[in-house]
Amino acid sequence: MNSQVNVRELRTQSAAVWEALEDAGTLVVTHNGSPLAALVSLDPEHVEEDLAAIRRARSQRALQILQSSRKTFPPSEIETEIQAVRKARK
Numbered sequence: 001m002n003s004q005v006n007v008r009e010l011r012t013q014s015a016a017v018w019e020a021l022e023d024a025g026t027l028v029v030t031h032n033g034s035p036l037a038a039l040v041s042l043d044p045e046h047v048e049e050d051l052a053a054i055r056r057a058r059s060q061r062a063l064q065i066l067q068s069s070r071k072t073f074p075p076s077e078i079e080t081e082i083q084a085v086r087k088a089r090k
Contacts, residue, residue, distance in 0.1 A: 006029070006030045006031065027039040
């Protein structure tokens with residue numbers, strides 16, 4: 001099994017998927033050929049640290065995407081958005 005597994009294989013060949021995950025450490029789950037999720041093996045002694053590292057990486061990627069868009073928002077537009085979110089929370 002390669003580093004990708006589709007949803008059907010995950011459902012029907014779970015034992016083989018878990019073996020592949022142990023070997024590879026990371027598997028990409030696809031649906032209709034498009035990446036959907038990642039299965040990542042974790043160190044049982046450091047689960048929280050591993051999850052925190054994954055979250056940090058996702059946050060850094062999101063920040064890179066925002067910075068690369070180079071779109072700037074005027075302060076009034078930011079304030080309007082903040083007010084709308086606060087109103088929706090009530």
